[in-house]
Amino acid sequence: MIFRVLTIFPELFDAFWENSIIKRAIEGHHISAAAVDIRRYTSDKHRTTDDRPYGGGPGMVMKPEPLAKAIQAAKKITPFSRTVLMTPQGRRFNQSLAHELAREEGVIFVCGRYEGVDERIFNQYIDDEISIGDYVLTGGELPVMIIIDAVTRLLPGVLGGADSAEKDSFSEGLLEHAHYTRPRDFEGDRVPDVLLSGNHQAIEQWRTETALIRTFLKRPDLMEDRAFTAREINILRK
Numbered sequence: 370m371i372f373r374v375l376t377i378f379p380e381l382f383d384a385f386w387e388n389s390i391i392k393r394a395i396e397g398h399h400i401s402a403a404a405v406d407i408r409r410y411t412s413d414k415h416r417t418t419d420d421r422p423y424g425g426g427p428g429m430v431m432k433p434e435p436l437a438k439a440i441q442a443a444k445k446i447t448p449f450s451r452t453v454l455m456t457p458q459g460r461r462f463n464q465s466l467a468h469e470l471a472r473e474e475g476v477i478f479v480c481g482r483y484e485g486v487d488e489r490i491f492n493q494y495i496d497d498e499i500s501i502g503d504y505v506l507t508g509g510e511l512p513v514m515i516i517i518d519a520v521t522r523l524l525p526g527v528l529g530g531a532d533s534a535e536k537d538s539f540s541e542g543l544l545e546h547a548h549y550t551r552p553r554d555f556e557g558d559r560v561p562d563v564l565l566s567g568n569h570q571a572i573e574q575w576r577t578e579t580a581l582i583r584t585f586l587k588r589p590d591l592m593e594d595r596a597f598t599a600r601e602i603n604i605l606r607k
C-alpha cells in the first residue's frame with residue numbers, strides 16, 4: 370500500500386516513519402510512505418501556499434494551484450489512489466473506515482492548514498474528506514499519522530501474531546476482553562482462576578463475557594446498533 374502525504378511540514382513525519390510498527394512495515398515492503406512538501410509545487414519566490422480570503426475575514430486560505438500540482442504529481446506515482454483531505458468537516462474516522470482504506474492501493478492525504486482550502490480544489494482533486502473527531506486541530510498532520518497507523522496494522526503480515534488485528538476492539542463491534550500477564554498476584558489482586566485453568570472453552574466464554582460487560586459499562590453506544598449472536602445471548606442470560 371502506498372501512502373503519500375502532502376503537507377507544508379513534511380519533517381513532522383520523520384520520527385513517525387522511523388519507529389515501531391510503521392518502520393517495520395516500510396522495511397518489510399508492506400507500505401511505501403513519504404511526506405511531500407507542498408511548497409515544492411509553488412512558483413513564486415516566497416513559495417506561498419496560502420492567501421487572504423476573498424470577501425474578507427480572519428485567517429488564511431490554502432491556495433488551489435500548489436495543492437492541485439502536488440496532487441497531480443502524487444497521482445503519477447499512484448494513479449489508483451484515493452485522495453483524502455483531512456478536515457474537521459469530513460466523515461468521522463473509525464475502525465470500519467480504517468478497513469475500507471486498507472483495501473485501497475494507495476492513499477494521497479492532503480493536510481489542510483489555516484482556515485481551510487480553496488473550495489475549487491474539491492471538484493476535481495479530492496475524493497474524500499476525513500475527520501478524526503469533533504475538535505479543531507492546527508492541521509491535518511496528526512490526523513494523518515493516526516489514520517496511517519490504524520490502516521497499516523490491518524495490512525496482512527504487518528502485525529506479528531496471525532490474528533492480532535482480527536481480535537481488536539471494535540472488530541466484532543465490542544471492546545476487547547480483559548488482559549492479564551504475570552505476576553499472578555499483583556498487590557493482592559489475583560488473576561482470575563479461569564485463565565489458569567487450561568480450559569480453552571471456558572476461557573473463550575469468560576473473554577466474551579468481559580468484552581460484553583466492558584462494552585456495556587464503558588461504551589453503551591456501541592451496543593445500540595449491534596445484533597447479538599446466539600452465543601452472546603446465552604452468556605448474557607447466565
Ligand code: ADE
Binds near residue numbers: 506
Ligand atoms: N484538521 C484540523 N482538525 C482536524 C480533525 N479534527 N480531523 C482531521 N483533520 C483536521
